[in-house]
Amino acid sequence: MCTQQRRSADRGGGRAPRGGARFPRYSPAFLWGAVAADLPLGGLWAQVVEPPLRGPGFYYSLVKIVLVLIVYLGWIATCDWINRDGEKVGLKTATWNGLMLLAGLLGLLAVWGMSTFFLGFLLLLLLYGGTTFGYVAVRNGRVPAGQRVLTEEHLRSLGSQLLGLKVKVGKASSARRVTEVGEEAKLPVRFIGRSADQREDPDRVNRAEGSKGYKAALRLVHDALQRRATDIHLEPARDEMVVRFRIDGILQATDPFSRPTGDAVINIFKVLGDLDITEKRKPQDGSFSAQVENRQIDVRIATAGSVVGEKLVMRVLDRSQQIISLTQLGMRDRMREQVHDLVKQPHGMFISCGPTGAGKSTTLYACLNEIDRYQQNVITIEDPVEFQLTNATQIEVSQRAGKTFASELRSILRQDPDVILVGEVRDKETAEIACQAAQTGHMVFTTLHANDTITAVGRLIDLGVQPFMLATALSGVLGQRLVRLLCAHCKVRYKPNPDMLRKLNLPADKIKYFYRPPEPGEAPAGEGGEAKPCSHCGGTGYHGRIGVFELLIINDNLRALIRESPNLTALKQEAVKNGLRFLQEDGMRQVIEGKTSIQELLRVSK
Numbered sequence: 001m002c003t004q005q006r007r008s009a010d011r012g013g014g015r016a017p018r019g020g021a022r023f024p025r026y027s028p029a030f031l032w033g034a035v036a037a038d039l040p041l042g043g044l045w046a047q048v049v050e051p052p053l054r055g056p057g058f059y060y061s062l063v064k065i066v067l068v069l070i071v072y073l074g075w076i077a078t079c080d081w082i083n084r085d086g087e088k089v090g091l092k093t094a095t096w097n098g099l100m101l102l103a104g105l106l107g108l109l110a111v112w113g114m115s116t117f118f119l120g121f122l123l124l125l126l127l128y129g130g131t132t133f134g135y136v137a138v139r140n141g142r143v144p145a146g147q148r149v150l151t152e153e154h155l156r157s158l159g160s161q162l163l164g165l166k167v168k169v170g171k172a173s174s175a176r177r178v179t180e181v182g183e184e185a186k187l188p189v190r191f192i193g194r195s196a197d198q199r200e201d202p203d204r205v206n207r208a209e210g211s212k213g214y215k216a217a218l219r220l221v222h223d224a225l226q227r228r229a230t231d232i233h234l235e236p237a238r239d240e241m242v243v244r245f246r247i248d249g250i251l252q253a254t255d256p257f258s259r260p261t262g263d264a265v266i267n268i269f270k271v272l273g274d275l276d277i278t279e280k281r282k283p284q285d286g287s288f289s290a291q292v293e294n295r296q297i298d299v300r301i302a303t304a305g306s307v308v309g310e311k312l313v314m315r316v317l318d319r320s321q322q323i324i325s326l327t328q329l330g331m332r333d334r335m336r337e338q339v340h341d342l343v344k345q346p347h348g349m350f351i352s353c354g355p356t357g358a359g360k361s362t363t364l365y366a367c368l369n370e371i372d373r374y375q376q377n378v379i380t381i382e383d384p385v386e387f388q389l390t391n392a393t394q395i396e397v398s399q400r401a402g403k404t405f406a407s408e409l410r411s412i413l414r415q416d417p418d419v420i421l422v423g424e425v426r427d428k429e430t431a432e433i434a435c436q437a438a439q440t441g442h443m444v445f446t447t448l449h450a451n452d453t454i455t456a457v458g459r460l461i462d463l464g465v466q467p468f469m470l471a472t473a474l475s476g477v478l479g480q481r482l483v484r485l486l487c488a489h490c491k492v493r494y495k496p497n498p499d500m501l502r503k504l505n506l507p508a509d510k511i512k513y514f515y516r517p518p519e520p521g522e523a524p525a526g527e528g529g530e531a532k533p534c535s536h537c538g539g540t541g542y543h544g545r546i547g548v549f550e551l552l553i554i555n556d557n558l559r560a561l562i563r564e565s566p567n568l569t570a571l572k573q574e575a576v577k578n579g580l581r582f583l584q585e586d587g588m589r590q591v592i593e594g595k596t597s598i599q600e601l602l603r604v605s606k
Contacts, residue, residue: 068124075128079101079104082096082100083097096135099135100135104127106127133150187218188292189218189292190292191205191272192291211268212261212264213261213267220232221290225292225318227254229245230246230357232244232313232314233313234257234262234265236308236311238259240257241263241266243257248540249482250484263310269312270284270301272288273285273299273301275301280303280309282305284302285300285303287300295318297317297318298316298317298384299315299316300315324362326340330546330547330549332586332589335549338476338551339367342475343367343443345475347443348443348444348475349435349438349445349446351448352478353450353455354480355451358480360447361447364421364446364447365387368392368419373389377417378392378418379395379412379417380393380395380421382395383396383405383424384396393412393415405426406427413433419443420434420443420444434446435469435470435472438474439472439473448460453580456477457474471554471562471563474562478552480547481548481583482546483547483596484544484545484596484600485544485595487541489534490534491516492519493514494513496511514591515597516598516599517542517597546596548590549583550581550586551581552575555578
């Protein structure tokens with residue numbers, strides 16, 4: 001048969017090829033059959049442009065379709081998990097979503113375009129798995145050990161939940177893991193020494209590296225960071241050095257050091273902070289830094305002598321932490337709008353008050369985020385600088401250099417500032433200069449140690465600020481506390497006592513359940529069998545903190561009371577008339593929503 005006859009017969013349809021159906025050219029079934037039959041892109045294009053004279057046709061390969069479909073569905077699920085998980089751990093979801101999308105597209109193109117299916121499928125798995133494991137490696141470095149995924153403990157837990165397996169680790173494996181953790185090379189921590197003028201001093205690190213206890217100091221800082229500790233306490237005893245971490249505002253004991261090792265660790269930190277290691281009775285303070293993977297932390301150290309030895313406390317400041325907004329602080333919508341209006345005023349003084357560790361500085365940074373720092377000159381005076389702000393001049397107070405809050409505040413008034421943040425009002429001079437700045441066209445943010453908003457007003461008057469000056473300068477006072485959030489993995493639901501609800505002025509018929517942490521030995525909610533400490537919160541029942549607030553807005557009536565007769569009882573009565581809600585009232589909202597427990601609220605709001 002000549003070529004023309006064969007083409008005519010082919011166009012005429014002819015009979016269907018043996019073992020398969022015939023599809024019209026250019027149809028989706030035609031193209032998918034080409035893909036399933038390992039036809040490369042070049043061959044597929046040739047078939048479309050110049051159809052074959054004769055052939056068996058194109059067929060589906062069920063095995064290949066199922067393999068690609070399984071990977072495709074896993075890829076979609078992984079993209080969704082990365083998008084949700086990245087927001088929780090503070091990673092750039094846009095970057096990782098783009099990488100996952102690119103890896104999936106390149107993998108599918110490899111499957112379609114390569115002549116050998118399994119070679120293209122292997123390339124798809126490598127692109128998909130490599131990007132996924134890359135994300136897991138980055139996110140595991142930013143979260144505590146209990147929240148890491150695809151680790152030995154995580155896989156063992158999954159096997160126990162899904163398959164009912166109980167995998168035990170042998171003694172040799174456990175000892176090997178402990179040895180690996182103890183190796184310096186495995187710890188992603190590198191100390192950076194500081195001199196008296198806060199410059200990097202490599203010689204101090206070299207001296208510390210050659211000293212006894214250096215690896216123990218590295219492990220201590222690494223463990224504290226993994227457990228989200230904000231303070232590290234080294235407390236001497238007769239035979240050992242007690243180690244405690246402050247986590248979510250509560251001190252928690254950890255494994256102690258022997259007394260010689262503990263003393264050596266304290267000397268390491270004193271060398272890094274430029275302190276005198278021979279002086280063990282007088283109090284000293286200093287600071288150093290540490291590089292932890294891809295971020296830098298600052299550590300403030302303070303020593304004090306005791307009858308059994310020298311105690312050291314370290315405050316951990318993570319500069320890489322993102323500055324949260326007013327929305328993330330936990331305020332009610334109405335209060336957030338009121339605070340936003342206060343901080344946007346052209347002049348005045350806004351005070352955040354509360355005890356140490358109540359999150360006052362974090363709140364002021366969130367307020368600065370509400371201000372356009374490109375069009376306004378923002379200057380801060382802090383001790384120390386805890387967060388790095390863009391388009392703002394940040395000054396750190398140093399007692400050694402003679403830089404105090406009062407002296408720096410007086411000097412920056414000649415720098416044409418629009419917004420001034422004063423880390424803390426400690427004395428009469430600082431308070432008076434801050435009030436004068438607020439009266440002369442500047443917006444001043446500051447913090448004050450006071451139990452509530454009304455007490456903060458009395459505290460400023462006690463410092464020596466004239467009532468008429470305070471009444472004119474003050475715009476608002478925000479009192480706050482930090483309550484621990486119940487662990488979402490192990491919190492227990494219970495029915496509250498109706499008598500307690502009546503004492504709290506809550507409707508007993510509308511509130512059905514409260515939540516609390518599990519009791520010692522009690523199995524976490526949703527789990528049966530043997531009770532085990534929750535790996536997410538370490539058995540404490542709490543993980544993370546959120547704020548409860550009370551906001552005092554200074555209106556004309558309150559200004560008149562402050563100016564004429566600053567009586568705190570009269571101020572409180574007038575503030576309540578204007579809608580002041582106390583800390584406990586605001587905290588009950590978090591209790592009703594199941595975010596914290598009533599016991600935790602009563603603890604912090606006393």
